[in-house]
Amino acid sequence: xxxxxxNKLYKLQFEKAQDCYVxxxxxxMVKLNPSAAExxxxxxxxxTVEAIIDAxxxxxxxxxxxxxxxxxxxxxxxxxxEWIHYEQ
Amino acid sequence: xxxxxxxxxxxxxxxxxEVTYACPLHCAxxxxxxxxxxxxxxxxxxxxxxxxxxxxxxxxxxxxxxGGEPLLRKDLEHxxxxxxxxxxxxxxxxxxIGLTQKRLAALKEAGLDHIQLSFQAANxxxxxxxxxxxxxxxxKLEVAKLIKQYDYPMVLNFCLTSQNIHQMDxxxxxxxxxxxxxxxxxxxxxxxxxxxxxxxLLPTQQELEQAEAKLNAFRAxxxxxxPKFIFVSPDYYDQRPKACMNGWASTFLTxxxxxxxxxxHSAKILPLTFPNVQEKSLAEIWYQDFSFNQFRxxxxxxxxxxxxxxxxxxxxxxxxxxYMLTGDMFQADPVCAKSPHHHTIKNAILASHxxxxxxxxLRDPKNSIDVLTL
Numbered sequence: 001x002x003x004x005x006x007n008k009l010y011k012l013q014f015e016k017a018q019d020c021y022v023x024x025x026x027x028x029m030v031k032l033n034p035s036a037a038e039x040x041x042x043x044x045x046x047x048t049v050e051a052i053i054d055a056x057x058x059x060x061x062x063x064x065x066x067x068x069x070x071x072x073x074x075x076x077x078x079x080x081x082e083w084i085h086y087e088q
Numbered sequence: 089x090x091x092x093x094x095x096x097x098x099x100x101x102x103x104x105x106e107v108t109y110a111c112p113l114h115c116a117x118x119x120x121x122x123x124x125x126x127x128x129x130x131x132x133x134x135x136x137x138x139x140x141x142x143x144x145x146x147x148x149x150x151x152x153x154x155g156g157e158p159l160l161r162k163d164l165e166h167x168x169x170x171x172x173x174x175x176x177x178x179x180x181x182x183x184x185i186g187l188t189q190k191r192l193a194a195l196k197e198a199g200l201d202h203i204q205l206s207f208q209a210a211n212x213x214x215x216x217x218x219x220x221x222x223x224x225x226x227x228k229l230e231v232a233k234l235i236k237q238y239d240y241p242m243v244l245n246f247c248l249t250s251q252n253i254h255q256m257d258x259x260x261x262x263x264x265x266x267x268x269x270x271x272x273x274x275x276x277x278x279x280x281x282x283x284x285x286x287x288x289l290l291p292t293q294q295e296l297e298q299a300e301a302k303l304n305a306f307r308a309x310x311x312x313x314x315p316k317f318i319f320v321s322p323d324y325y326d327q328r329p330k331a332c333m334n335g336w337a338s339t340f341l342t343x344x345x346x347x348x349x350x351x352x353h354s355a356k357i358l359p360l361t362f363p364n365v366q367e368k369s370l371a372e373i374w375y376q377d378f379s380f381n382q383f384r385x386x387x388x389x390x391x392x393x394x395x396x397x398x399x400x401x402x403x404x405x406x407x408x409x410x411y412m413l414t415g416d417m418f419q420a421d422p423v424c425a426k427s428p429h430h431h432t433i434k435n436a437i438l439a440s441h442x443x444x445x446x447x448x449x450l451r452d453p454k455n456s457i458d459v460l461t462l
Contacts, residue, residue, distance in 0.1 A: 009241045009269060011177060011201065017099055017147025024177035026202040026243050026270060029101065029149055 001048040004075060004084045012040055023083060039074050043084055049075060097384060099147030100341035100374055103176075104353060107136065107164070108156040108345050112185040114220035115208060116448035117247050117289050118281040120156065121356055124456050131347040133163040135366055137170050139343055142370040144174040148341070151176040154353075156345065159186040165198045172199025179204060181245075184231035185224060192234050203235050204243040204272075209251075210258035218251055220450055232266045243270040244315075248299065249289040250444065256302040263315045273303065274320040279354040279408060281451045286436060287443035293325050324433055328398065329405025329421035336383035336407065341374060349373045351380055354408045358417050383407055390418055392426045 006012065010023040010030075021037035023030040032040065038059070042052040053068050060067070078084045109124040140151065151171050158164055159182055171178050180195065181204045205228065208218035212225035235242045244266065246252070246259050253275075263271040275296065278286045291299075303319055323330050333340045337351040347364045350356055360379045374380060382388070386399050393404040404410075405421020413422045413432040422429040449455055 008239075013175065015147070015149060017149075022149070024149065024201075026204065026241055027102075027150060027152070027179055029177075 001050060002086045003045065003048050004043045004052070004079075004086055005045040006040065006043050006084055007082055010083050012037075035070070036074060036078075039071055040078070040083070097338060097375070100143065100337075100339065101148060102150045102152070102340045103140070103143045103148045104152045104154055104340065104342040105136065105139070105158075105167070106154050106156065106342060106344050106353060107131075107158050107161045107167070110160045111155060111157040111183065111451070112160075112221060113157070113183050113208070113224065114450040114452050115218055115247070116281055116285040116450055117218075117249055117276040118451040119277065119279045119354060120451065121280050121354075122284060122456055124453055125345045126453075130161075130345045131343075131366065133166060135347060136163075136167055139365050139370060140167065140171050140174060140176070143341065144171075144176060146371055146374065149175075149177060150179065152179045152181050154181040157183050157185060159191065165191070165194045168195055168200050169198035172201075177201050182206070183219070183224075184228045185221070187231045187234070189234055192238050196238050196240070200240070202241045202243065204245055205232055205235065206245045206247070207259075207262070208247070210246070210255055210262040214252055214255065218249075229266075232268075236267055241269050242266070243272065244268040245272045245274060248273055248275045248291065250291045250295065251289070253291045253295050253299050256299050260303070260306050260317075263317070268315040271315045271317045272320065273299075273317060275322040277322060278324070278412075281449070283412060285448050287440045288446050288448050290322070290324065290437065290440040292441070293437075296321060296325065323406075323409075323423045324437060326423055327425040329402045329409070329423040331402045332406035332409075332421070335403045337374070337380040338384070341370070349377075349380075351383075352408070357408055358411055360417075388418070390420055392428075393420050393424075396426065 010025050012021060012023055015022045018031055021032045023032065038056060039052065042055055047055070049072070053071050056071060057063065057067060075084065108130055109120055110127055153164065153168065158180060168178055178199065178201045180200055180202070184205050207215060207228060209215040215225040216222055232242065244263055259273065275291065276282050276289055282289060300319060300321070303317055307317060333352045340352060342350040342353045343365055344350060344356065347366045348356060348362050349365050349370070350362055356362065360382060362379050363373045363377050365373065386403060389399055389404050393399050405423055407417050409421050409423065410419040411417035414429045419429060420427040422432045424430065
């Protein structure tokens with residue numbers, strides 16, 4: 001089962017002035033929307049994609065069933081942007 | 089204050105801390121002012137620490153330690169540690185000269201996030217000639233290896249000029265060999281020392297196109313692997329100006345070695361009085377100072393910018409360039425083909441073809457005096 005790992009080039013932190021989580025990298029910043037931030041916060045290099053989906057379902061029980069697909073879509077996008085990668 | 093239609097600006101997201109103008113290199117393309125601040129006029133540690141705290145409180149998130157060569161400040165580690173505690177993403181912009189393993193370890197301990205290492209060329213002869221320092225290239229190679237060894241993200245910066253732009257193959261090969269994360273291939277912009285050396289530095293359009301073609305061919309073979317290359321072309325060959333600093337005093341705040349607060353690192357040349365962070369708080373400067381409000385928004389724009397449908401894209405371009413090339417900082421950036429002063433750019437390109445072989449004026453405090461009396 002694939003374990004996503006955050007790219008160490010991107011630092012995830014909450015920015016008070018922006019009122020959101022951001023990814024910081026050499027001379028740049030990406031502002032994250034709340035769901036993107038929730039997902040990335042779960043990416044710890046230990047938990048599998050399935051475990052992350054389960055954790056978020058537990059955290060947001062009112063979310064529709066499509067949440068699994070949404071999370072997978074975001075992880076794919078994050079991989080394309082090289083914010084995360086998977087163990088070789 | 090400006091009129092009521094000007095919205096309140098956001099915070100300065102980017103703070104450039106030019107902690108010293110002293111530098112072991114003497115590159116003729118340096119963007120530092122030609123009248124370099126003397127060492128004894130540099131702001132002390134406690135003032136710098138206060139500036140960092142105030143900027144972070146306002147919402148600044150990216151912090152660049154630059155210069156000159158910031159490693160020449162013995163208190164650099166102290167400032168980095170403070171910035172890191174405040175939650176800044178800290179960038180060290182360095183020539184690498186003086187970056188020993190001991191200092192690299194201390195900076196890591198202090199929480200430094202990223203190092204941008206400059207190269208003057210991808211071979212020893214050209215590199216050491218441009219920087220005017222023997223063994224600088226060998227030194228930089230060692231430093232690059234150490235940066236990777238200490239697990240920093242590494243950005244390499246090559247300033248491209250007429251002197252090195254034909255060596256693109258070497259540049260691309262070296263970037264891969266050193267395993268850089270990002271590589272900036274920045275054609276020099278003509279400010280400070282680069283402005284007085286413009287004739288000799290400015291590449292021809294053909295040289296530029298060949299360099300970019302080489303890069304694009306290389307990128308096509310990379311298949312997403314290896315360094316990410318960023319190419320910055322000189323605006324002299326463009327038809328529209330750059331949105332300088334993302335708009336005057338919208339995002340960037342520079343503090344110069346003597347504590348001058350500036351909307352960009354070159355703005356000191358303008359006939360404006362800029363405040364000093366030792367006399368006013370950073371918030372007072374950013375939100376209220378006349379100089380920072382002078383060119384905010386689009387209300388101040390001259391013709392033809394005021395009527396232009398691209399004014400929200402470039403805000404009339406660069407104020408320093410307008411001032412240097414037309415003598416009037418309120419003019420449109422002459423890079424724009426719509427500017428009534430666009431011929432100044434064309435003339436500069438022609439002059440460059442003619443004067444290519446003139447001797448370069450090296451960035452050196454000794455030459456500062458000469459330049460001022462020109």
